[in-house]
Amino acid sequence: MVDLVTFGETMLRFSPPDDERIETADRYGVRAAGAESNVAVTAQRLGLDAAWTSKLPDSPVARRVTGELRSHGVTVDVAWSDDGRQGTFYLETGEQPRGNTVIYDRTDAAVTTATPPELPVAGIEDAAGFHTTGITPALSDTLSETTATLLETAREAGTTTSFDCNYRSKLWSPAEARETLTGLLDDVDVFTVAERDAREVFEKSGEPADIGREFAETYDLDVAILTRGTDPALAVTGDAVYEQPTFESTDAHPVGTGDSFVGGFLSQYLDGQSVPDALEYAAATAAFKRTVPGDIAVVSPEEVESVIGGDTADISR
Numbered sequence: 488m489v490d491l492v493t494f495g496e497t498m499l500r501f502s503p504p505d506d507e508r509i510e511t512a513d514r515y516g517v518r519a520a521g522a523e524s525n526v527a528v529t530a531q532r533l534g535l536d537a538a539w540t541s542k543l544p545d546s547p548v549a550r551r552v553t554g555e556l557r558s559h560g561v562t563v564d565v566a567w568s569d570d571g572r573q574g575t576f577y578l579e580t581g582e583q584p585r586g587n588t589v590i591y592d593r594t595d596a597a598v599t600t601a602t603p604p605e606l607p608v609a610g611i612e613d614a615a616g617f618h619t620t621g622i623t624p625a626l627s628d629t630l631s632e633t634t635a636t637l638l639e640t641a642r643e644a645g646t647t648t649s650f651d652c653n654y655r656s657k658l659w660s661p662a663e664a665r666e667t668l669t670g671l672l673d674d675v676d677v678f679t680v681a682e683r684d685a686r687e688v689f690e691k692s693g694e695p696a697d698i699g700r701e702f703a704e705t706y707d708l709d710v711a712i713l714t715r716g717t718d719p720a721l722a723v724t725g726d727a728v729y730e731q732p733t734f735e736s737t738d739a740h741p742v743g744t745g746d747s748f749v750g751g752f753l754s755q756y757l758d759g760q761s762v763p764d765a766l767e768y769a770a771a772t773a774a775f776k777r778t779v780p781g782d783i784a785v786v787s788p789e790e791v792e793s794v795i796g797g798d799t800a801d802i803s804r
Contacts, residue, residue: 543568549597
């Protein structure tokens, strides 16, 4: 039995070094990258026993993904397939005014055909928590149905269900996302959504705390979390609203920050800590992630606690 099971696609990320352009690069750094596996790694590194499940092609390229996740201690439980391919994407980084550019190459990925009978449903039912994101149901009609089934199965088994909106405009429109995601939220206990997505995708308006309350009341959530960029994050539970300012950090490596926030929160919440303490831990984890290249938060509990305590140093001797 594990503490947390996550489900979704993990791709291989190819990134040119030193802000070089993709079209002229002759070298690429390669890393595993996926919202749900990022959460699993963060939670594992911060004290939970975490597992990631998906469907992958039986190939050396896919084993590059599983090998990296296992190196962080995450249990990998996947359905191996003779069909489909390993999804990839390219990330080109650059300072303003250029900014970062993502190019996806994930069509016909094996994960898009994953169905519940292929996946470790019993492990999800036995876990303390189950997490997935809005990216997964956007990838195919099959995955939309699978996501709904897994959330319902987990909820009925008493497993705490966690869902991150994680809206991606390159996958679907706000209207398409709203239609699908509102059908999933009845089986969600902990819902995380960026304020911008709450307004654009779910057409919410008003003060952030009121938006959080509306989500919590409409879908009977245990916790509704609004992330707000550099503004304080909010968590609504029952009649209480908790606000957590961001910790000072860099903008050097923002990719994966939201996943590290969720992983940090779940590492504490599923361990029985209070919502405000888990929210503080989430914000500190996200701040630390921004200093780490790649999508994954390579972080320890001691480092998160040092951010919270404000006792970080320029040089550790």
